[in-house]
Amino acid sequence: xxxxxxxxxxxxxxxxxxxxxxxxxxxxxxxxxxxxxxxxxxxxxxxxxxxxxxxxxxxxxxxxxxxxxxxxxxxxxxxxxxxxxxxxxxxxxxxxxxxxxxxxxxxxxxxxxxxxxxxxxxxxxxxxxxxxxxxxxxxxxxxxxxxxxxxxxxxxxxxxxxxxxxxxxxxxxxxxxxxxxxxxxxxxxxxxxxxxxxxxxxxxxxxxxxxxxxxxxxxxxxxxxxxxxxxxxxxxxxxxxxxxxxxxxxxxxxxxxxxxxxxxxxxxxxxxxxxxxxxxxxxxxxxxxxxxxxxxxxxxxxxxxxxxxxxxxxxxxxxxxxxxxxxxxxxxxxxxxxxxxxxxxxxxxxxxxxxxxxxxxxxxxxxxxxxxxxxxxxxxxxxxxxxxxxxxxxxxxxxxxxxxxxxxxxxxxxxx
Amino acid sequence: xxxxxxxxxxxxxxxxxxxxxxxxxxxxxxxxxxxxxxxxxxxxxxxxxxxxxxxxxxxxxxxxxxxxxxxxxxxxxxxxxxxxxxxxxxxxxxxxxxxxxxxxxxxxxxxxxxxxxxxxxxxxxxxxxxxxxxxxxxxxxxxxxxxxxxxxxxxxxxxxxxxxxxxxxxxxxxxxxxxxxxxxxxxxxxxxxxxxxxxxxxxxxxxxxxxxxxxxxxxxxxxxxxxxxxxxxxxxxxxxxxxxxxxxxxxxxxxxxxxxxxxxxxxxxxxxxxxxxxxxxxxxxxxxxxxxxxxxxxxxxxxxxxxxxxxxxxxxxxxxxxxxxxxxxxxxxxxxxxxxxxxxxxxxxxxxxxxxxxxxxxxxxxxxxxxxxxxxxxxxxxxxxxxxxxxxxxxxxxxxxxxxxxxxxxxxxxxx
Numbered sequence: 012x013x014x015x016x017x018x019x020x021x022x023x024x025x026x027x028x029x030x031x032x033x034x035x036x037x038x039x040x041x042x043x044x045x046x047x048x049x050x051x052x053x054x055x056x057x058x059x060x061x062x063x064x065x066x067x068x069x070x071x072x073x074x075x076x077x078x079x080x081x082x083x084x085x086x087x088x089x090x091x092x093x094x095x096x097x098x099x100x101x102x103x104x105x106x107x108x109x110x111x112x113x114x115x116x117x118x119x120x121x122x123x124x125x126x127x128x129x130x131x132x133x134x135x136x137x138x139x140x141x142x143x144x145x146x147x148x149x150x151x152x153x154x155x156x157x158x159x160x161x162x163x164x165x166x167x168x169x170x171x172x173x174x175x176x177x178x179x180x181x182x183x184x185x186x187x188x189x190x191x192x193x194x195x196x197x198x199x200x201x202x203x204x205x206x207x208x209x210x211x212x213x214x215x216x217x218x219x220x221x222x223x224x225x226x227x228x229x230x231x232x233x234x235x236x237x238x239x240x241x242x243x244x245x246x247x248x249x250x251x252x253x254x255x256x257x258x259x260x261x262x263x264x265x266x267x268x269x270x271x272x273x274x275x276x277x278x279x280x281x282x283x284x285x286x287x288x289x290x291x292x293x294x295x296x297x298x299x300x301x302x303x304x305x306x307x308x309x310x311x312x313x314x315x316x317x318x319x320x321x322x323x324x325x326x327x328x329x330x331x332x333x334x335x336x337x338x339x340x341x342x343x344x345x346x347x348x349x350x351x352x353x354x355x356x357x358x359x360x361x362x363x364x365x366x367x368x369x370x371x372x373x374x375x376x377x378x379x380x381x382x383x384x385x386x387x388x389x390x391x392x393x394x395x396x397x398x399x400x401x402x403x404x405x406x407x408x409x410x411x412x413x414x415x416x417x418x419x420x421x422x423x424x425x426x427x
Numbered sequence: 428x429x430x431x432x433x434x435x436x437x438x439x440x441x442x443x444x445x446x447x448x449x450x451x452x453x454x455x456x457x458x459x460x461x462x463x464x465x466x467x468x469x470x471x472x473x474x475x476x477x478x479x480x481x482x483x484x485x486x487x488x489x490x491x492x493x494x495x496x497x498x499x500x501x502x503x504x505x506x507x508x509x510x511x512x513x514x515x516x517x518x519x520x521x522x523x524x525x526x527x528x529x530x531x532x533x534x535x536x537x538x539x540x541x542x543x544x545x546x547x548x549x550x551x552x553x554x555x556x557x558x559x560x561x562x563x564x565x566x567x568x569x570x571x572x573x574x575x576x577x578x579x580x581x582x583x584x585x586x587x588x589x590x591x592x593x594x595x596x597x598x599x600x601x602x603x604x605x606x607x608x609x610x611x612x613x614x615x616x617x618x619x620x621x622x623x624x625x626x627x628x629x630x631x632x633x634x635x636x637x638x639x640x641x642x643x644x645x646x647x648x649x650x651x652x653x654x655x656x657x658x659x660x661x662x663x664x665x666x667x668x669x670x671x672x673x674x675x676x677x678x679x680x681x682x683x684x685x686x687x688x689x690x691x692x693x694x695x696x697x698x699x700x701x702x703x704x705x706x707x708x709x710x711x712x713x714x715x716x717x718x719x720x721x722x723x724x725x726x727x728x729x730x731x732x733x734x735x736x737x738x739x740x741x742x743x744x745x746x747x748x749x750x751x752x753x754x755x756x757x758x759x760x761x762x763x764x765x766x767x768x769x770x771x772x773x774x775x776x777x778x779x780x781x782x783x784x785x786x787x788x789x790x791x792x793x794x795x796x797x798x799x800x801x802x803x804x805x806x807x808x809x810x811x812x813x814x815x816x817x818x819x820x821x822x823x824x825x826x827x828x829x830x831x832x833x834x835x836x837x838x839x840x841x842x843x
Contacts, residue, residue, distance in 0.1 A: 015699065018706035023692045034586050034659055036687045040596050041706075042713040080693035083652060083667040085605065151570040156771070170450050180456050188767045189501065190606030234675040236499060243450055247774035248767055251499040253675050258667075259650040271452045276439045277496035283431060290434035290457075297458040351604045351664055355572065358663035 014050040014062060021048060023077070024070035084125060084354065085322070086262040091126045092216040095307040102309065104131040107316070111148070114360055120318075121149055121357040124194070125350075129211060129319040135198060137313040142198035142344045145316050150352030153192045155185070156246045163197070163343040165333045170243055172271060176204075176333035176341075181212045181300050181325035182269040185347070187239040189250035191267065192347030195321045199311035203339035206331030209317070211307045214266030214325050217299045218255045221292075222263075224299075228292035233257050235281070235289050239267070240274040249274070254296065265322045268300060300325060311343070320350060430466040430478060437464060439493070440486035500541060500770065501738070502678040507542045508632040511723040518725065520547040523732070527564070530776055536734075537565055537773040540610070541766075545627060545735040551614060553729040558614035558760045561732050566768030569608045571601070572662045579613070579759040581749045586659055588687060592620075592749035592757075597628045597716050597741035598685040601763070603655040605666035607683065608763030611737045615727035619755035623747030625733070627723045630682030630741050633715045634671045637708075638679075640715075644708035649673050651697070651705050655683070656690040665690070670712065681738045684716065716741060727759070736766060 014020055021044055022037075024030070030037055045066050052063040059073040082088035103123035109116045110132060123130040135141055142160055146152045152159055166174040173179065184195050197209075222229040236251040256265030278286055299305070306327070311317065319326060331341055430436055437460055438453075440446070446453055461482050468479040475489040498504035519539035525532045526548060539546040551557055558576055562568045568575055582590040589595065600611050613625075638645040652667040672681030694702055715721070722743070727733065735742060747757055 016702050016706070018710065019691060019694060019702055022689070022706070031586075031588075035656065035690070036588060037689060038588070038687070040686045040713065041710055042717060044710075077692050077695040079696040080654060084665075085667070153569070154567040156768070170447075172447075172452060172454070190609060190765060190767070193606060236675055238496060240451065245775060246771050247778075248771045249500075249774075250767065251501070251674075259652055259669050270456045271454075273438070273453060274451070275435060276493050278435060279493040280495040286432050286435055290432070290438070294434065294457055294460075297456065301458060349606060351606070351666065352572070355662050355664045358665075359661060362663075 014053055017048045017050060017064075018044060020050075020062065020072070021064060021068070021070065023072070024068065025072065025076065026070060029068075029070075083258060083262070083264075085350070086258050086264045087215050087219065088262055089125070090128070090215055090323070092219060093127060093213050093307075094216060094305050096304065098307055102131050102307075103127055103129065104133055107132050107135040107145075107314075114363060117148075118357065118360045118364070121353055121360070124318050124320060124353060125357065128213060128215075128324040129317060132316040132318065134314050135316045137198075137200045139200070139344065142196050142316060142346050145198065145318070146194075146196055146346050146348040149356040150194070150348045153347040153349060155188070155192070155347060156243075156248070160344050160346040163345055164341060176207075176331050178330040179328050180270065181210060181306065181327040182271065183214065183267055183325055184269075184321050185241075185248075186252070186267045186269040186272050187241040187248040187250050189252065191250070191252075191265075191321065193320065193322050193350040194348040194353060195319050195326070195345060196316060196348065197311070197319075197326075197343050197345045198316040199313055199343050201313055201340050201342040202311055204331040204333065204341045205339070206329050207341040208308055208310045208329045210309075210327035210329070211319065212300055212305050212325040212327070213323065214268060214300070215263050215323050217296065217302075217305060217325075218263050218266055220299050221255075221296050225292070225295055227288075228295050229255065231285070231288045231292040232296060235278075235285070237267075238274045238277045239269065239272045241272055254293065266325070267322075268296075268325055270297070321347070322350070430469055433464045433466060433480075434460060436466075436478065436488070437480060437484070437486065439488070440484065441488065441492065442486060445484075445486075499674060499678070499680075501766070502674050502680045503631050503635065504678055505541070506544070506631055506739070508635060509543060509629050509723075510632060510721050512720065514723055518547050518723075519543055519545065520549055523548050523551040523561075523730075530779060533564075534773065534776045534780070537769055537776070540734050540736060540769060541773065544629060544631075544740040545733060547725075548732040548734065550730050551732045553614075553616045555616070555760065558612050558732060558762050561614065561734070562610075562612055562762050562764040565772040566610070566764045569763040569765060571604070571608070571763060572659075572664070576760050576762040579761055580757060592623075592747050594746040595744050596686065597626060597722065597743040598687065599630065599683055599741055600685075600737050601657075601664075602668070602683045602685040602688050603657040603664040603666050605668065607666070607668075607681075607737065609736065609738050609766040610734065610764040610769060611742070611761060612732060612734050612764065613727070613742075613759050613761045614732040615729050615759050617729055617756050617758040618727055620747040620749065620757045621755070622745050623757040624724055624726045624745045626725075626743035626745070627735065628716055628721050628741040628743070630684060630716070630739050631679050633712065633718075633721060633741075634679050634682055636715050637671075637712050641708070641711055643704075644711050645671065647701070647704045647708040648712060651694075651701070653683075654690045654693045655685065655688045657688055670709065682741070683738075684712075684741055686713070737763070738766070 018041075022041060029039060047065070049065045050062045051065050054061045057074065059071060059076065062070045062072070064070065103120070105116045105120045110120055111117075120130045120132065132145060135145060140160065143152055163173055165176050169175050183191070185191055218229065218232075221232070232255045233253055236253055238249065238251050241248045252265075252267050254267055255263060256267065258264045278289065281289065317326075332339070333341075434457075438457060445455060463481070465481045466478045467481050470477045473490065475487060475492065478486045478488075480486065519536070521532045521536045526536055527533075536546045536548065548561060551561060556576065559568055579589055581592050585591050599607070601607055634645065634648075637648070648671045649669055652669055654665065654667050657664045668681075668683050670683055671679060672683065674680045694705065697705065733742075748755070749757075
């Protein structure tokens, strides 16, 4: 008797000896399985598949155990690629107080960061270090040589173009870091200068356009590691990564674009024809990135906090009139964090919804036929009660998640 | 008049209008250069190359400006791949006090982490939270859902095999995280059980062996993203990454290997033949990872702190007799950090040495012929003086680096 893919099937045995029933950790090593493993007996019915293995183990697989997952959520296939006009009816945004109070608002904001690459929180108190609180509402601050947070404002002797009043072209941050911070937060404390507007470009969209219009150029950028560097008195960071990073199947997974931090002298090692092909592709991609229709422009007001995917979105600003004692000022505080924790927080939030969905499905199926017979069913009663309870402020037992508790009790930055 | 690769050359103009002389930030965008850029005049001599460009700009490139960089330091090409016997004469290790006091010790330790994938610090006080101090001596702690640090010891109701007394096979940590923590620290506070020894395997070496012995299997692992997952009450982390990660040119750049956290049910989306090929390759790789000659075994004693590259090395432990009130105990504290900051700290440390090397080269060349004529030259005098000063405790002006200062003043965990 045979089953297809015996090692895959055996690897996924869900019994309590093979997987920890709580966390799902697998309790054996792939090499523990004998060579020549086969099924000696199988039975399949509506409840699933039962297999007795040649090593004596018995497995039961409930129907649907092997439902294919969605696409890797970090690649273009799980994203909504956009251009500026797609946000004509408004940006993905929420009020900070509502975000803190309402799991649905919170779910919507975090989902927008994953899908569109950004979201805007309004009404975050325009106070120093609040940006850390925002980061800790869904994850963990990634400390760097710039500190836990950094100030974006005009400095007298700037080491970085960011700390002047000059325009900054669309770019991703910290390309010289590996692992690059996957999320950036920018919290506006003051912005009463003339100018100093913000811009965002969907780097995945720009890369997809390049692939459509010049597949050879796209391939050159995906296969050429580019050296990036940042250097100051106490720091010397280097990373070598392509401008367009692909997953092993060729899907766009990361864009790293920052003219200021390239250290392309080291590309001298490239084959001469490849070097010219790289520059032609680089210039072509740079031109797409600057297309006006791709750039979403808006203005950050005090209390606005932008959360953006730094592996995908490029951010920019227009020049502004710097404060001179009589005029206005522009001051943002920023920090870095990571997508994996944001995604985890979102998945835990959705468990609450998933329970309601499951209940609804249950009562819409056999249950409703068996037990219910009125215009407003018992199921509808239950779901309405749940919705009313939520509206009245009831929270699922798992709310708030641990990372949120920590930030709420510590009130400000700092470890324990 | 033409020069080869005009855009590459122009992109690397080192003048103060094109690059910030301090940090090296490039001050123009690649798209600012005109189409059809050419050189209208060039002159080359021993001092370098001078070019007048068709856009009017003038560039001077000092000789050697385009020296090719070494290999990407994160790939196999920059590593010393090893097996256990290579450390027959001892592990890369240093005394914690010497490491703190002496930049050369520090350089050696950090270089070993990059080259061999690990180093051992001895004599780190066996006190709680000291592991954070070690991480902050070269970089920044990566906080996760496990906290700033985690305790590895027997727990009454363990959610993870790590918190039992069972043996743990070689694995990388947190494969379900993306970005994965690139460094792990393990600080031994107590280890007086029978058993509980540590093991390390060079994952790059294992991957290189697979490539040598079964190139097709290697290719399958490099092209198949594997879903990993960790789930508990407040956390649901997922990542999809191949077991062997390559750079765009095919060099080994990351190994992610952890039987416990795979969620391979989702591989149902693979082509059937590919699914079987994946399992055959996975089992073959797993068998190589378990080869005794690859595994370096040693025992952590209280005060030992292991620093290891979690993108490359697999770590393991043997089973032990858990403490029962009468017997011994085993207690490690661990934390995560990242390679980029470690590498930056090393590069800054090496600037000190580089200055001495430059001086030495200068006086061994023309200088020595022109000014010196005695058995012990002026150059030798200077270098001896520098060596004596260093031995007497003198420090270069950039010592200690900022990250070290912070940890020294704050004394323990926590932000500013």
